[in-house]
Amino acid sequence: MSLASQVSAVVSMNVKSIGQRFWPSVSTALAVALVVVVLLSFLAMANGFQKTMRGAGRDDIAIVLRAGSQAELNSGLTRDQVRLIGEGPGVVRDANGDAVISSELYLIVDGVKRDTGTKANLPLRGIGAAGAGLRDGLKIVEGRMFASGANELLVGRALQREFRGFDVGSTVRFGKTQWTVVGAFETGGTVFESEFWADLPVVQSLFNRGAAVQTVRAKMTSPEAVAQLKAYSDNDPRLKLDVVSENAYFADQASGTTNLIAKLGWPLAIAMAFGAIAGALNTMYSSVASRTREIATLRAIGYGGFPAFVGTLVESLVLAAIGGVIGAAAAFLFFDGLSAATLGASFTQVVFQFALTPALMLNGLILGMVIGLIGGLLPAMRAARIPIVAGLAER
Numbered sequence: 157m158s159l160a161s162q163v164s165a166v167v168s169m170n171v172k173s174i175g176q177r178f179w180p181s182v183s184t185a186l187a188v189a190l191v192v193v194v195l196l197s198f199l200a201m202a203n204g205f206q207k208t209m210r211g212a213g214r215d216d217i218a219i220v221l222r223a224g225s226q227a228e229l230n231s232g233l234t235r236d237q238v239r240l241i242g243e244g245p246g247v248v249r250d251a252n253g254d255a256v257i258s259s260e261l262y263l264i265v266d267g268v269k270r271d272t273g274t275k276a277n278l279p280l281r282g283i284g285a286a287g288a289g290l291r292d293g294l295k296i297v298e299g300r301m302f303a304s305g306a307n308e309l310l311v312g313r314a315l316q317r318e319f320r321g322f323d324v325g326s327t328v329r330f331g332k333t334q335w336t337v338v339g340a341f342e343t344g345g346t347v348f349e350s351e352f353w354a355d356l357p358v359v360q361s362l363f364n365r366g367a368a369v370q371t372v373r374a375k376m377t378s379p380e381a382v383a384q385l386k387a388y389s390d391n392d393p394r395l396k397l398d399v400v401s402e403n404a405y406f407a408d409q410a411s412g413t414t415n416l417i418a419k420l421g422w423p424l425a426i427a428m429a430f431g432a433i434a435g436a437l438n439t440m441y442s443s444v445a446s447r448t449r450e451i452a453t454l455r456a457i458g459y460g461g462f463p464a465f466v467g468t469l470v471e472s473l474v475l476a477a478i479g480g481v482i483g484a485a486a487a488f489l490f491f492d493g494l495s496a497a498t499l500g501a502s503f504t505q506v507v508f509q510f511a512l513t514p515a516l517m518l519n520g521l522i523l524g525m526v527i528g529l530i531g532g533l534l535p536a537m538r539a540a541r542i543p544i545v546a547g548l549a550e551r
Contacts, residue, residue, distance in 0.1 A: 162459050166467035169450075170443075171474055177446070180439040185479035187432035188527050191425055192483025192520040193490075198421020199519065200491050200510040202414045205498065208508035209410035212346035213403030215379035217290055218247075220372040220389070221398045227409070228262040229502040231370040233397070238372055240395055244388045246381025247374050258287035259369040261359050264504055265330040265352070267319040269497070276497070278315065279504040280330065280352045282359030290373050291343055299324040299339030304355050307362070308338045312349035314507035316340050318497045322352075333362045347406065347500070350507040373402070409501045429527050432479075436531025440472050444539045452544050461540035468536035469529070476528020480521040487520065488512055 174181050220241055225231035233241075241247070242255035250256055261282035266275055281287075288294055288301070302308035311322045321328060326337050335354070343349055360366060376382055379401065386399035400408075444451070451464050492512040500506040 159460065159462065162463040163466050166454065166459070166463040167470045170447075170467040170471040173443070173447070174471065174474065177439065177443060180442055181475055184432070184435050184439040184475050184531075185482065187435045188476050188479025188524045189483035189486065191428045191432050191527065192480050192524050193487045194428060195421055195425035195523055196484065196487035196512060196516060196520045197491050197510070198417055198424070199516045200487065200494075200512040201496070202417040202421070203513060203516060204496075204508045204511040205417065205506065206410045206414045207511050208345060208350075208506060209347050209406045209500075210403070211344060212291075212348055213401070213406040214292060215401050215403050216376045216381070217402040218374045218376050218382045218385050218399055219402050219405045220374065220385075221370070223396055223398050225398065227502045228260075228371050229264070229504075233259075233369050233372060235367050237395060237397065238369060240392065241372050241374060241385075241389075241397075244374070244385045246376045246378070246384040248377055256286050256290075256375040258284035258290055258373045259356060260284065260287060260371050260373065261356060261363075261365060261368065262370050262502065263359065263363060267315070267505070268321065270318060270320045276319070277499075277504045278319065278352065279350065279502065280309075280354065280359065282356035283353050284356050286375075287353070287356075287373070290375055291348055293342075293344040293346075294348075295342050296339050297342050299337075302338055302353065302355055305358060306355065307333060307335045307358060308354065309335045310339045310341055310353040311337050312351050312353075312507075313340050313342045314345070314349035314495070315351065315505075317495060318505075318507045331363070345509065347506055347508075350497070350500075350505060412501060413498065425523065429523065432527045433531045436472055436475065436527060437534065439475070440468060440532050440535035441538070443471060444468060444535050444542075447539075448542055451539055451542050455542070455544045464542070465536045465540035468539040469532045472532025472535070473525060473528040476524045476531070477521075479527075480524025483524065484517045484520050488517070 221228065221231040222233060238259050242257050248256045263280045264277045265280045267278040269276055297313060302310050316322045322337055324337055324340055328335050328337065360368065374385065376385065382399065382401045389395040389397045389399050491510045494510040495507065496510065497505045497507045
């Protein structure tokens, strides 16, 4: 019999015998599944957060901040600087010749989570007249836009979903001031849905900020015009501000939290993988021990040690593959689309949904197969070295 036929026969025999060791096989598969679920939950969390942040960015919108501020909360611009930005090259102008820019103020207010009842920092953004138009996919899904000069709020749908007390028509208190929630909006699941919006002059007045703003958003004639505005700022001693595209800004904001989540997920999954490998070793050693006479008999009739090695290794990989598929399916059912909130770079809550993609699921399956490979390697080597005489002597 050829080597290929020997390998095929032994592999088939080993795989069919998995049911004879039902509980050890189940425990090994479930251990692998648990490792895969843990890894995929963290990867889906990181991917969902990144998707929420980066989805808000546009290449033809420039964000202008104070030099070195890195985040809106730390920034601050003067009225003269805002005026000079509006006069910059590449800034789109409306029918009246006015620059399409939005001066914005970013503040922290309190909210209470629906599921835990704990307090959390939420972002209140005062926006200029052009602010809403600079957000892609903006849709008011309930109520109306806030009125100029009124204590009225527009609330993001994601924030409304995760935090209580912000239904349209409700009254909320921020500091010493009462506000009325008059509408809810969506922006396609981006980070903007984690914010309150209000009229900029009202926010400045009620929070004693005078004429101060923290950022300016400017609509540019093209993505390349962002570089022109940056050069204009760098060459004017009255400015010297940080100018980046909205897309680049949110990518940078997302990177820190995304990397942290992923760096927590992989070490934890790998640590758990050692336990799964121990389980796989125990199961496969038991499998080899129970088939000692069977393997020796095959050796006696002309089978080599290599088919026994391959058969045992494939058996371990099959168990790992079953566990990996179970883990990936469980992660998809329980975590994909799950809504959560975490602190972003500005120390305010960002509401996002876990997003499990086929590529991430493949990572989980690969980790499961690695566990099966390592857990089956030593038992497979033992199976290949069983002496014929010793094996046949067992009863």
